[in-house]
Amino acid sequence: MTIYAPYRSLRGISAIAVLLAIGAVGCSDVSDAVDSAGDSAKKVARQRSVFSLDIGDCYNPTGKAVGTAYTVEIVPCEEAHEGQVVGEFAIDKGKEYPGDDGVSAVADNRCPVEAQKYAPDTWALPKGVALFYYTPTKESWATGDRAVSCTYTAEKGTFSGSLETAKSLRPEQNTYLRGSNAVYEALWANQPEKDTVEDDLAGYKTQAKAVAAALDTHVKGLDGIEGTEVGKLRATLTKAAGNWRKAANAADADAFYIAYDPAFTGIDPDKSVAARRELGLATTVPADEAEVWAG
Structure with missing residues (x-):
């Protein structure tokens, strides 16, 4: 199974621009603006730093699925979503950053193992779902970040429901x-x-x-x-x-x-x-x- 690697980042995404956009709407568009504002506010409220992801979280990336990631939108698993965190662990590799390839090598080995603890039957996964992971960057490593979040993510589209099957x-x-x-x-x-x-x-x-x-x-x-x-x-x-x-x-x-x-x-x-x-x-x-x- 191919494993892809989006990365963590120290930077966050500000919601100010989204909230300020409400004030630029004409009177005739107030109703639409209120609905849009409500959706935007809901989305903003659901945003969470990738540093705080937990096993079981269902989410939608706020940017590209592969690349540097800052925040994700946490959603109820019953709603359509692009990914779910199915495992996590900390890298223990001394004080020096092992490089992007080194970090990815560790995740390549560990994420399949951690994912199978949460969703043991890979045959039961939704079609088009593959194993991804969020890893530390060189910058976040310097601040003490060692966490890797393993996720099953839809390569196209979305899926609904939790992938957890181990308990059942x-x-x-x-x-x-x-x-x-x-x-x-x-x-x-x-x-x-x-x-x-x-x-x-x-x-x-x-x-x-x-x-x-x-x-x-x-x-x-x-x-x-x-x-x-x-x-x-x-x-x-x-x-x-x-x-x-x-x-x-x-x-x-x-x-x-x-x-x-x-x-x-x-x-x-x-x-x-x-x-x-x-x-x-x-x-x-x-x-x-x-x-x-x-x-």
């Missing part, structure tokens, strides 16, 4: 999602930079080892969940784990490829649809994941 999930649903999410996180978080196995066999073997370990944990979790389709998925993933281990122990690129093909196919998200249905979870494979396995 049954134990077996949580167990399944925790294991499944860890498998794909191991796959993508360990993706080598080189495009071919020949150029980085060690890197691809490291990735395979991480996926195999995550699959072993996932399969162990499924052992305690009843259901015919869950049992079938457990068998499929057990076989896939074996192939990932073979890839991790491959002596050369050819051996790796032989093991990798069935290993990768074995974790095709489409293979988990029936088990998800049995567990009462979302069953539509996200478009970006479906595209990857479609080849």
Whole structure:
């Protein structure tokens, strides 16, 4: 999943211009002006600094969705909105600003983990929603700002309702999602930079080892969940784990490829649809994941 990074800022946006505009309206337009003023005042009252965002806040950016951000408009989650804060954490990286890339690297690693605590089933997210984050700038870092706010934000349009699902999930649903999410996180978080196995066999073997370990944990979790389709998925993933281990122990690129093909196919998200249905979870494979396995 691609993660984008709007940034925090020390500067705020003044509401004075909005409020003063009311006095420049002619008498015949008083009614419209009152309505407009009411809407403007409501919007101003909802504005909050990005430094004070809390988990669960639904909001609309007051400027561009990607770039430097100063304030956001906080709205009830029942109303249409562009984003919701689904996780937050503080960066602990010494006294020196690690640079934009350094801060983004930390957020890239942590935000998926934090977001899944709030909304574990990524398949249930509204279409077109992606993971974004607000991070400190060099200037705000100097004032002690270390906070990162992880958000799910609509890349186009808006969505309604809260994305929080963790509290409503049954134990077996949580167990399944925790294991499944860890498998794909191991796959993508360990993706080598080189495009071919020949150029980085060690890197691809490291990735395979991480996926195999995550699959072993996932399969162990499924052992305690009843259901015919869950049992079938457990068998499929057990076989896939074996192939990932073979890839991790491959002596050369050819051996790796032989093991990798069935290993990768074995974790095709489409293979988990029936088990998800049995567990009462979302069953539509996200478009970006479906595209990857479609080849």
